[in-house]
Amino acid sequence: MPNNWLNNRKRRPTHPGEILREDVLPASGLTQDKLAKLLGVSRRTVSEILHERRPVTTDMAHRLARAFGTSPEMWLGLQQDVDLWDTHQARRAEYDRIKRVPASKAA
Amino acid sequence: MPNNWLNNRKRRPTHPGEILREDVLPASGLTQDKLAKLLGVSRRTVSEILHERRPVTTDMAHRLARAFGTSPEMWLGLQQDVDLWDTHQARRAEYDRIKRVPASKAA
DNA sequence: CTGCTGTGTAATCTCTGGCGTTACAATAAC
DNA sequence: GTTATTGTAACGCCAGAGATTACACAGCAG
Numbered sequence: 001m002p003n004n005w006l007n008n009r010k011r012r013p014t015h016p017g018e019i020l021r022e023d024v025l026p027a028s029g030l031t032q033d034k035l036a037k038l039l040g041v042s043r044r045t046v047s048e049i050l051h052e053r054r055p056v057t058t059d060m061a062h063r064l065a066r067a068f069g070t071s072p073e074m075w076l077g078l079q080q081d082v083d084l085w086d087t088h089q090a091r092r093a094e095y096d097r098i099k100r101v102p103a104s105k106a107a
Numbered sequence: 108m109p110n111n112w113l114n115n116r117k118r119r120p121t122h123p124g125e126i127l128r129e130d131v132l133p134a135s136g137l138t139q140d141k142l143a144k145l146l147g148v149s150r151r152t153v154s155e156i157l158h159e160r161r162p163v164t165t166d167m168a169h170r171l172a173r174a175f176g177t178s179p180e181m182w183l184g185l186q187q188d189v190d191l192w193d194t195h196q197a198r199r200a201e202y203d204r205i206k207r208v209p210a211s212k213a214a
Numbered sequence: 215c216t217g218c219t220g221t222g223t224a225a226t227c228t229c230t231g232g233c234g235t236t237a238c239a240a241t242a243a244c
Numbered sequence: 245g246t247t248a249t250t251g252t253a254a255c256g257c258c259a260g261a262g263a264t265t266a267c268a269c270a271g272c273a274g
Contacts, residue, residue: 028208028210030208035208038205038206038208039205040201040204040205058187058190058191058193058194059194059198061191062191062194062195062198063202063205066202066203066205066207067205067207067208068207068208069207069208072191072195073187073191076187076191077187080165080180080183080184080187083165084165084168084169084179084180084183086165087165087166087169088169088179091166091169094147095169095170095173096173097147098145098146098147098170098173098174099145099174100173100174100175100176101135101137101142101145101174101175101176103134103135
C-alpha cells in the first residue's frame with residue numbers, strides 16, 4: 001500500500017533469471033545452448049541471466065516473451081524491481097538528502 | 108487484456124518527460140535550474156528529459172520520487188512502456204522470427 | 215535600450231555496461 | 245573412454261547516460 005513499499009523491503013526482489021532457471025527453462029526441456037540459438041543471443045548471455053549476473057534488458061524481455069508466450073512486461077517488470085532496489089541500496093544516502101518540493105499552489 | 112497489448116498499440120506510450128513538463132513541473136513553480144540542483148543532477152539532464160530525449164533511469168526515478176513524493180515505480184513504469192515500444196518498433200522483424208517454445212510437458 | 219533570467223543545445227570527455235567470440239576446464243551423461 | 249552441457253576468463257566493440265563549458269536567443273524589468 002505505501003508508495004515507498006519497494007524501499008522498505010528487506011529482501012532483494014526476485015530476479016527474472018530465477019524464474020527462468022527454476023521454472024521456465026526446466027519446464028521447456030531445452031538446454032541453454034538451444035535456448036540461446038532460439039532467442040538469437042549468445043550462450044553466454046543466457047547463462048549470465050540464469051545466474052542473475054546480467055539484467056533482462058528490453059530486448060531480452062521481448063525475446064523471452066516471444067519464445068515462451070508471455071508478456072514482455074512480465075519479464076521487464078521483475079527486472080525493474082531488482083534495479084530499483086539495487087540502486088536504492090547503493091545511493092540511499094544521496095537520495096535522502098533530496099528535499100521534498102513544497103506543493104506551491106501557484107496554480 | 109491481451110498480452111501483446113503493448114505491441115499492438117498504435118501510439119507511442121506517454122514519456123515520463125511529458126508528465127513532468129506539462130503537469131508536475133508547472134505545478135511546482137520551479138525553474139529547470141532549481142529542479143536540477145534540487146535533484147542533484149545537471150540542468151542539461153533535466154532539460155533533455157523534459158524534451159523526451161533522454162530516458163528516466165532508475166536513478167532519476169528515485170530522485171523524482173523523492174522530490175515530488177511519488178513512487179519510483181510510477182516514473183520508471185512509464186519509461187519502461189516507452190522503451191518496450193521503441194525496441195519493438197526497431198526490431199519487430201527479428202522478434203517475429205523467434206519461434207514459440209513448444210510446451211514439452213516433460214514434467 | 216540594457217540587462218538579467220531562463221532555456222535550448224553543440225562540443226567534448228568519461229565511465230559503465232551489455233553483448234559477441236573464442237577458448238578452456240569441469241562436470242554430467244552415455 | 246567420449247560426448248554433451250555448462251561456467252567463465254579474456255578480449256574487444258559500441259551505445260548511451262551524465263557532467264562541464266560555452267554560446268545563442270527568448271522574454272521581461274528598469
